[in-house]
Amino acid sequence: MRGALLIAKKEFLELTKDRKTLFLVFVMPFLLYPAIFTMMAKLGKRSEDQNRNKASRIYLVDPSATLVPILKADPKQFELVAKPEGDLRQAIRDQKLELALEVAPEAGAALQKQETFQVTATVDESERASNIALKRLKGALEPQEKNWIQTRLKTLSASPQLAEPLKLEVKNAADTALEVGKAIGTMLPYLLMIMMYSGSMQHGIYATAGEKERQTLLSLMATRLPRIQIILGKLLYIFSIGVISALLNLVSLGLSISILGSDSTSSVQTMSAIANPMTLGLTFMIMVPLGLFFANFILLMGIQAKTTVEAGTAIMPGMFLVIFLGVFTMAPGVDKMAFLSYVPVVNVCLALRKLFSQQFSWLEYLVSFAMTVGLAGLMTLVSTRILNQEKALFKM
Amino acid sequence: MIHLNEVHKSFTVKDRKTRSSKCIDAVRGISLTVKPGEIYGLLGPNGAGKSTTLRMIASLMDPDSGSIEVCGQDTKQKPEAVRSCLGYLSTDMGVYTRFTPRELLRLFGEFQDVDPLVAERRGLHLLDKLQLSDFADVKMDGFSSGQKQKVSIARALLHDPKVVIFDEPTTGLDVLTAKTVLDLLRIMREEGRTVIVSTHVMPMVEDICDRVGIIFDGKLHGDAPPREILQSRRAKTLDEVFFQLAAESEGAN
Numbered sequence: 001m002r003g004a005l006l007i008a009k010k011e012f013l014e015l016t017k018d019r020k021t022l023f024l025v026f027v028m029p030f031l032l033y034p035a036i037f038t039m040m041a042k043l044g045k046r047s048e049d050q051n052r053n054k055a056s057r058i059y060l061v062d063p064s065a066t067l068v069p070i071l072k073a074d075p076k077q078f079e080l081v082a083k084p085e086g087d088l089r090q091a092i093r094d095q096k097l098e099l100a101l102e103v104a105p106e107a108g109a110a111l112q113k114q115e116t117f118q119v120t121a122t123v124d125e126s127e128r129a130s131n132i133a134l135k136r137l138k139g140a141l142e143p144q145e146k147n148w149i150q151t152r153l154k155t156l157s158a159s160p161q162l163a164e165p166l167k168l169e170v171k172n173a174a175d176t177a178l179e180v181g182k183a184i185g186t187m188l189p190y191l192l193m194i195m196m197y198s199g200s201m202q203h204g205i206y207a208t209a210g211e212k213e214r215q216t217l218l219s220l221m222a223t224r225l226p227r228i229q230i231i232l233g234k235l236l237y238i239f240s241i242g243v244i245s246a247l248l249n250l251v252s253l254g255l256s257i258s259i260l261g262s263d264s265t266s267s268v269q270t271m272s273a274i275a276n277p278m279t280l281g282l283t284f285m286i287m288v289p290l291g292l293f294f295a296n297f298i299l300l301m302g303i304q305a306k307t308t309v310e311a312g313t314a315i316m317p318g319m320f321l322v323i324f325l326g327v328f329t330m331a332p333g334v335d336k337m338a339f340l341s342y343v344p345v346v347n348v349c350l351a352l353r354k355l356f357s358q359q360f361s362w363l364e365y366l367v368s369f370a371m372t373v374g375l376a377g378l379m380t381l382v383s384t385r386i387l388n389q390e391k392a393l394f395k396m
Numbered sequence: 397m398i399h400l401n402e403v404h405k406s407f408t409v410k411d412r413k414t415r416s417s418k419c420i421d422a423v424r425g426i427s428l429t430v431k432p433g434e435i436y437g438l439l440g441p442n443g444a445g446k447s448t449t450l451r452m453i454a455s456l457m458d459p460d461s462g463s464i465e466v467c468g469q470d471t472k473q474k475p476e477a478v479r480s481c482l483g484y485l486s487t488d489m490g491v492y493t494r495f496t497p498r499e500l501l502r503l504f505g506e507f508q509d510v511d512p513l514v515a516e517r518r519g520l521h522l523l524d525k526l527q528l529s530d531f532a533d534v535k536m537d538g539f540s541s542g543q544k545q546k547v548s549i550a551r552a553l554l555h556d557p558k559v560v561i562f563d564e565p566t567t568g569l570d571v572l573t574a575k576t577v578l579d580l581l582r583i584m585r586e587e588g589r590t591v592i593v594s595t596h597v598m599p600m601v602e603d604i605c606d607r608v609g610i611i612f613d614g615k616l617h618g619d620a621p622p623r624e625i626l627q628s629r630r631a632k633t634l635d636e637v638f639f640q641l642a643a644e645s646e647g648a649n
Contacts, residue, residue, distance in 0.1 A: 013495075017535075219490070
């Protein structure tokens with residue numbers, strides 16, 4: 001094993017000699033995530049402030065002036081605007097106003113006769129400002145509607161509870177930690193897999209096909225080190241760099257969230273409830289064999305390729321597969337398909353998802369772990385056997 | 397000592413046009429012996445089988461049949477033992493340009509299990525011999541091909557090998573650097589090392605080689621001192637012998 005360690009040492013030494021790569025691997029994650037999160041938080045806050053402080057612009061058609069007093073009651077919430085030029089729907093889509101409200105002409109009379117009148121609201125549900133306007137409108141109309149119902153019931157000398165046979169009270173069984181945990185559990189495995197694969201991929205190509213392209217592999221093979229040790233050394237390096245990349249990205253991601261959320265005590269408490277040492281330890285433990293599986297695939301493809309371009313072409317589909325499987329496991333209902341515990345890669349995502357969403361099952365975790373370890377072991381056996389052959393290293 | 401006995405090697409290549417596999421006999425029954433204190437010149441055109449033969453001697457490739465012994469060890473049975481007593485250099489070998497020569501030699505010293513202090517001392521001595529000591533701590537990414545070749549030579553000789561294989565050591569080198577390499581080969585002969593060199597440069601062969609073997613179509617022709625080959629072929633230069641063999645080879649095909 002000494003030879004493998006020496007080869008891995010050589011690869012790491014080479015890495016340390018390239019400042020640009022060092023910066024990208026070790027420093028960039030600690031700049032990128034805080035920058036992204038700060039920007040996202042600032043933009044989100046700005047947009048939220050704007051929406052909260054800005055009155056929703058409404059074009060109102062109300063010939064009987066039934067709803068006018070309600071909408072004019074709070075100028076901070078609603079601003080009645082004149083009819084925009086051209087198509088009304090297009091004006092909403094163009095964000096010239098947030099909502100158009102058309103009240104039936106006979107609304108006043110209908111109210112007098114205790115009949116129902118029609119109100120049509122046109123909104124752009126894909127726009128947050130439009131949705132806020134609709135929510136505000138519903139909030140303003142609801143008490144008025146209740147008021148009208150109570151008046152009608154009073155006229156009929158009926159109990160106010162007549163129009164309210166049941167009162168639904170919703171109690172949320174999930175606490176904030178569970179909600180955040182579920183969200184993280186859905187995203188995290190996907191992110192980890194991508195970080196691990198992409199981290200291994202770049203350096204794996206450099207250490208395998210790159211060595212062939214730079215014609216240095218032969219000088220390694222001409223040393224007294226057994227061929228298998230060279231292969232294992234490269235595998236160790238690709239695996240380690242994948243794990244390091246994923247860990248650094250994770251740490252930076254976690255730090256960014258914690259630091260940016262540190263202004264509210266509850267967010268820190270929530271994060272610490274989810275990211276406890278056991279959860280993180282189990283996450284790391286199951287990611288290790290998965291990283292080894294990825295490293296084997298990259299090594300196998302990389303060493304057999306003649307050039308870095310050829311290696312990239314061979315390794316890239318693996319990345320797409322990882323993305324596809326990651327996205328697949330995020331789909332709702334997937335976690336209820338029991339057979340997926342036996343599907344490699346997918347089972348790791350699902351095990352982590354359940355781990356973070358407080359639905360952890362040791363059995364499922366151990367099945368996924370054992371399967372991934374078995375798969376990584378098998379892949380190591382296959383790749384070292386294939387690559388130990390002369391034709392793999394001297395591809396004609 | 398190097399000893400080859402009826403060595404064969406073939407490769408299967410794919411013909412993309414016909415989509416069929418083709419078997420190419422790269423080496424066909426080569427037998428030769430190179431003794432300590434001798435420089436053996438292996439000549440032949442491109443694709444004749446020189447590099448394959450040298451790679452098999454260096455235990456980088458296994459022969460399909462026949463046997464090769466280097467320093468008394470079978471290359472197929474004990475490849476690591478063979479490589480530990482052998483220094484191999486080929487023109488298609490690059491250097492790790494992110495390192496300085498000193499760093500590279502230190503690293504290869506570890507690979508060859510040489511004591512770090514010995515590797516440091518021997519590495520600097522070799523760089524000095526190759527007139528590269530001023531560049532010992534300079535990153536190699538700006539080195540010329542000649543400078544890189546010198547570093548490769550130092551790397552190949554770092555572990556003080558008894559057998560040295562140089563595959564086209566002067567290709568791409570200027571006259572002065574080529575002379576340094578040739579001088580080094582002579583020193584190695586004087587030190588009693590077994591040296592085998594493949595080249596296209598005929599004057600170099602006539603100048604330094606004790607014996608010469610010419611490979612054509614994977615077969616060894618000759619295997620005698622250069623003068624004897626010239627006499628037997630009634631030629632004035634090895635170039636002439638080369639052309640004669642090429643004509644014979646074409647006639648036979």
